[in-house]
Amino acid sequence: MKALIILLNKILYQIGKLFHKGSSMPGKVALKIDKNILKKISLPDNIIMVTGSNGKTSTTEMICSVLRENGKTVACNTEGANQLAGVTTMVLNNTKLSGEMKKDVLLIEVDERSLKIILQYIRPKYLVVTNLYRDQLTRNGHPEFIYDEIKRPLTDDIHLVLNTDDPLSSLLGYQKKNVTYYGMEENSLSKKENTSVYHDGKYCPNCKHKMQYEYFHFNQVGAYKCPNCGHERKKPDYAVTSLNMASGELTINRKYTLQLNLRSVYNAYNTLATFAVCRLIGVKDDLVVQSLSNYSLKNDRIQVFNVGGHETMLLTSKHENSISYNQSLLYITRENIPCTVVVIVDAISRKYFTSDTSWLWDIDFELLQSENVKKVILAGKYVHDLNTRMQFAGIHDTKIVSKMDLDEMMREIKEHAEGKVFVVTCFSDRMKLINRIK
Amino acid sequence: MGITGNVRILKKHLEDQGLDVSLEQKSFEDEINLEDYDFIYLGSGTERSLDAVLEDIKKYKEKLNQLIHRDKPMLCTGNSFEMFGKTIDEKEALGIFDFETKRNKLRDVGDVIYKSKYLEKKVVGFINKQTYMYHNMNPLFSVEFGVGENENNDYEGVKYKNFFGTHVTGPILIKNPELLQHFVEIICHNRNKDFKMKEIAYPNEIEGYELTLDELEKRRKQ
Numbered sequence: 001m002k003a004l005i006i007l008l009n010k011i012l013y014q015i016g017k018l019f020h021k022g023s024s025m026p027g028k029v030a031l032k033i034d035k036n037i038l039k040k041i042s043l044p045d046n047i048i049m050v051t052g053s054n055g056k057t058s059t060t061e062m063i064c065s066v067l068r069e070n071g072k073t074v075a076c077n078t079e080g081a082n083q084l085a086g087v088t089t090m091v092l093n094n095t096k097l098s099g100e101m102k103k104d105v106l107l108i109e110v111d112e113r114s115l116k117i118i119l120q121y122i123r124p125k126y127l128v129v130t131n132l133y134r135d136q137l138t139r140n141g142h143p144e145f146i147y148d149e150i151k152r153p154l155t156d157d158i159h160l161v162l163n164t165d166d167p168l169s170s171l172l173g174y175q176k177k178n179v180t181y182y183g184m185e186e187n188s189l190s191k192k193e194n195t196s197v198y199h200d201g202k203y204c205p206n207c208k209h210k211m212q213y214e215y216f217h218f219n220q221v222g223a224y225k226c227p228n229c230g231h232e233r234k235k236p237d238y239a240v241t242s243l244n245m246a247s248g249e250l251t252i253n254r255k256y257t258l259q260l261n262l263r264s265v266y267n268a269y270n271t272l273a274t275f276a277v278c279r280l281i282g283v284k285d286d287l288v289v290q291s292l293s294n295y296s297l298k299n300d301r302i303q304v305f306n307v308g309g310h311e312t313m314l315l316t317s318k319h320e321n322s323i324s325y326n327q328s329l330l331y332i333t334r335e336n337i338p339c340t341v342v343v344i345v346d347a348i349s350r351k352y353f354t355s356d357t358s359w360l361w362d363i364d365f366e367l368l369q370s371e372n373v374k375k376v377i378l379a380g381k382y383v384h385d386l387n388t389r390m391q392f393a394g395i396h397d398t399k400i401v402s403k404m405d406l407d408e409m410m411r412e413i414k415e416h417a418e419g420k421v422f423v424v425t426c427f428s429d430r431m432k433l434i435n436r437i438k
Numbered sequence: 439m440g441i442t443g444n445v446r447i448l449k450k451h452l453e454d455q456g457l458d459v460s461l462e463q464k465s466f467e468d469e470i471n472l473e474d475y476d477f478i479y480l481g482s483g484t485e486r487s488l489d490a491v492l493e494d495i496k497k498y499k500e501k502l503n504q505l506i507h508r509d510k511p512m513l514c515t516g517n518s519f520e521m522f523g524k525t526i527d528e529k530e531a532l533g534i535f536d537f538e539t540k541r542n543k544l545r546d547v548g549d550v551i552y553k554s555k556y557l558e559k560k561v562v563g564f565i566n567k568q569t570y571m572y573h574n575m576n577p578l579f580s581v582e583f584g585v586g587e588n589e590n591n592d593y594e595g596v597k598y599k600n601f602f603g604t605h606v607t608g609p610i611l612i613k614n615p616e617l618l619q620h621f622v623e624i625i626c627h628n629r630n631k632d633f634k635m636k637e638i639a640y641p642n643e644i645e646g647y648e649l650t651l652d653e654l655e656k657r658r659k660q
């Protein structure tokens with residue numbers, strides 16, 4: 001029976017591929033026949049799961065790439081199907097009919113709401129939690145709610161790999177031994193105050209006492225300490241000890257220097273998490289550095305085009321996720337070249353219905369006051385909400401153009417953009433741009 | 439999410455009416471002289487944060503009670519107005535109003551359309567809560583689309599004198615220009631009975647509202 005289900009999964013997967021269908025359907029069918037099928041597969045010892053609000057797809061992709069480049073065989077859901085059905089498809093696809101997965105490593109990106117379900121069938125050796133931020137509250141409620149859902153099914157045998165700079169996700173390691181921490185030391189980009197619209201680290205997530213901060217990298221991410229319960233930024237096992245945004249040079253543990261292809265703080269964190277995991281799996285340090293240096297992400301979140309003679313860069317961000325937007329805005333201001341910034345909010349989600357634009361008020365659009373931003377083009381159905389938000393961001397009216405219609409937005413970019421063009425939008429809207437460019 | 443928008447836009451509209459407005463952000467454990475303010479706003483937080491704030495805010499119980507009865511304009515969004523009831527689960531709350539809050543395992547999250555007898559236009563908003571509430575108070579809204587106060591989904595929020603409590607989260611005043619205008623008038627008239635309101639147009643805010651209402655109405659009919 002097991003062999004039949006595995007075979008069926010493989011056949012359905014191939015058929016699905018012909019029709020460009022998502023990869024969750026075969027797994028769904030397999031689970032319908034036997035909901036415990038995953039428990040019956042003999043899996044490798046090295047199982048890594050990657051979850052968190054932001055960065056899990058990029059981190060998973062990089063870990064996979066480094067491991068493969070260094071001779072490991074890896075089964076991985078790089079297609080981003082990160083819920084139970086998609087994971088089932090991927091696992092069965094990589095399993096022999098005998099029920100054995102002959103790979104060195106099973107690497108799974110896991111949706112943070114699905115973790116508790118997937119943990120019922122697969123127990124990882126390593127669990128990476130990249131961070132827990134305000135993200136898609138329409139389905140996630142709030143970050144502490146997600147924290148509880150992740151924490152509940154954890155057992156001490158799972159080795160946690162945590163971002164020590166994020167006060168919420170790092171709390172998963174509170175008073176635990178089996179933990180590896182990674183983080184970024186204070187650098188020239190760090191600030192002494194939180195300058196963001198909101199501050200989710202103001203109070204300790206553990207005991208709700210006022211937290212003390214030494215510095216911030218962005219939003220609530222930085223060096224914190226709770227004087228009451230002792231929850232604090234632990235000394236990282238893997239640390240970015242220097243980061244030069246101008247040259248893209250990043251140094252880990254004062255020893256390993258590598259070149260960032262995409263010069264963003266986000267990419268620095270994902271690269272660091274990858275370094276930590278690959279070292280835990282046993283890849284030699286200099287080989288990890290070699291593989292990660294100049295790594296260019298294949299998941300096409302960053303794309304470059306030419307629009308009417310303007311060099312144009314798409315920075316895919318996530319609607320309903322202010323930190324993701326902030327990272328794109330920070331990137332634009334730090335590039336510090338004359339530019340036009342286009343923000344498109346047309347459909348808020350492609351997965352569920354919502355018309356909620358509250359999250360616009362959590363984004364630090366004030367960053368667009370930056371001298372190098374010459375023009376701001378707002379576009380899409382929610383252009384009025386964007387416009388209202390901009391009025392409060394201290395951006396001069398003369399700098400802003402609003403176009404609800406996306407064809408008109410294209411014309412505006414082609415004919416009136418100044419300097420390089422940065423487009424900030426979400427997965428749900430970016431094809432509307434890409435299709436109009438091609 | 440997005441709650442700072444409420445006070446930012448209110449400040450702007452009051453200034454447009456010619457008032458000199460200062461905005462102070464207070465957090466729990468801060469010393470607050472509630473008498474000093476023309477308007478008090480409480481935003482939403484996580485359940486654990488609410489528990490912590492509730493213990494802290496109890497020292498203001500008498501003062502809050504007096505102010506509410508003396509028509510102080512107050513707006514509480516999200517879970518914050520749960521604190522003004524008798525209990526949250528077994529925990530004793532401020533007890534200023536006669537309602538009880540029960541916490542659930544599952545969250546109610548999603549868009550809503552409400553109607554209020556105090557406003558001509560419908561109210562649009564976003565709910566993100568994990569509680570049911572039961573009371574016989576004057577409700578602020580009746581539910582047209584989405585969830586309400588409890589499993590009956592008929593009413594939402596409370597209104598008593600100038601106290602407005604609703605589970606709608608986020609920038610409710612930005613999303614609903616008429617509700618914002620209502621508060622602007624209450625605050626202006628509370629300071630000066632004969633205050634002459636200026637007519638000011640806010641086209642972006644109105645069009646943003648109409649678009650969202652339109653989207654939600656379409657969704658409701660599906």
